[in-house]
Amino acid sequence: MVALFKEFLGTEESGGSASGTTFSSSKAQPYHYVVRDTEQKGLCLQDGHLVAITLQGANAAQEEPISVVPNRHLELARCPLILGIRGGTQALSCGTGPQPQLQLKEVKLLDLFHREVEETTPYTFYKTYGGTTHTFEAAAFPGHFLSTAPGSGEPLALSPPPAATAFYLAPAQETLSPGKGAAPVGGGGSTPGRGGAAPVGGGGSTRGGGRQAPVGGGGSTRGWGEHPWGAGGGLCTE
Template identity: 70%
Template sequence: MGERCPGTSRTARRGHGAPGTAGATGRGPQCSGGAGRGRGALRVAALSLALLFLRAEAEGFALCHAPALQTKVFQYRLWDVNQRSLYLRDDQLVAGHLQGANAALEEKVFWVPNRALEPARLPVILSVRHGSRCLRTERGPAGEPRLRLQDVDIRELPRAGDSAAAFTFFRSYRDGLWRFESAAHPGWFLCTSPRGHQPLALCRHCDVTSHLLDFYFQLCPAMSRASRAALRRTPQGHRLGVMAGSWDTVEGVIDPDMVALFDDFLGTGECRCPRVPVPPQPQPYHYVLRDTEQQGLCLRDGRLVATSLQVANAAQEEPISVVPNRHLERRRCPLIVGIRGGTRALSCGTGPEPRLSLEDVGLLELFSGDKDRATPFTFYKTFGGSTHTFEAAAFPGLFLSTATGPDEPLGLAPPPSATAFYLRRK
């Protein structure tokens, strides 16, 4: 999720040793055959040794000048549960609603993983200003942790050892929202104030009633030219990979719910002891699905329609149900999608043109069936940190989408019009 420098020279890989050993040419100088042949063999051996040293020196020089490991910098949006974005004011990150022309003030968050810490806890280093100003935790005058921005290149910190912990946060995910816990100050989390236009801060988990600890964290749909230009100004000897949303395959964000779903249905790959009883058939997972305009799904005239669901008609909302498709690549998160608790499945059709429809077939039946039967009902789900997209497995390049107008049927569209959805587990 970088280039690898060769670890050994070609000579060493072939097992060559010093002349006169089995690793050199398979035979040493002959002891019989006269002094002339002995001296000739010694000259050959000396020449071979000299050539061997020259070759090793040349390869060693090449290794020393091999490019450093690639650093991938990700560009995301970070905003709190009250839909307040981050912007800079008086050298502090502040959370507030940015309307109209002020929307241009929003600071995008650039991050890299810190692989020196526990990978399972998703450690990340956060920054703004194209990765040139990093978020750091430190002790304040009263002894409590506080935040500040420090001018440091984010690409240097993963190689900084223990000192990078002050810049690192452990991510945790639940129901589409993320929390960020300081690696240097366990139990302290990034937070915003209930009042608008207050600085981003740190608080303890027990302060959840007086602060907002939950954030949306989403891959940016595109990286600006300025961001790309700034990030390409790399120090000599470093290689940089910039990852932003352009509907290309990017380094995936782990969706813990999907890990659990696939483990429930397909196992973790570990061998089962034959004496352990087989667990009962797992059941579909159920989710409330909303687009970024908070439109939900309801059933009208046999079709799924996206609409704004107010208090009066909230009971009409149709949750979706999902199970894995066991025939397709697990790493792409192939899901068979349906409604009504998994008794009706969403199909893209089997004709030359896609056509979304609901069919009276159970998700568990499709899960147990063959590949050809299940594929029209399957969607590859991509997780961007807070939102999800669903690409039709039978029609690559087409994604589930909602129309711009209200009360329009759910459809399929290519990437520019593809809809990002929020999922909340029921």
């Protein structure tokens, strides 16, 4: 996530917040990623809720990528991400009540990026990389993580361990316009647009300045269980 944070905040510092940061680019856009649980269930939008389904046949076209921007107010070393869907036009909220309630809100991620900490915390998740998978802990409800149920077609939830809280994460193949579904993962040769992450696998792709590096460069194809960004130091490397 180094490129994302550097583009929005102009910093690679490993601690503290960036509330007083002079933002590096007024043209910074959300980055987009495809998320799957360890059973390879992907996220789809059904009746206004994100559900995890087994992707096969026609279901594959329904896969909904997540969009992310940094939360500049919270501790950067913990990789605080404001999450959403539909190219960043809807945000994923944990709610503001005494108990977490996962729901989608009609608010743009870029608008939330500029708001104060009290407004952005319910939409923020700390992303942790565990070697092959990632977890997303709700900033407003410590100890509660994005999770999926064992069966297909169940809503994405917020749960404490030992629920299924581990996810594979890979850059979406192309920049997503609002309301557009996920592009298939894999296949090189495409050119990510502004705000998009590089395609998974396939060397030889072209990316704009400051974009995320392509995964599995040099023509290799990287599997879901592998590290989707490659090695490197600094902020939110994993």
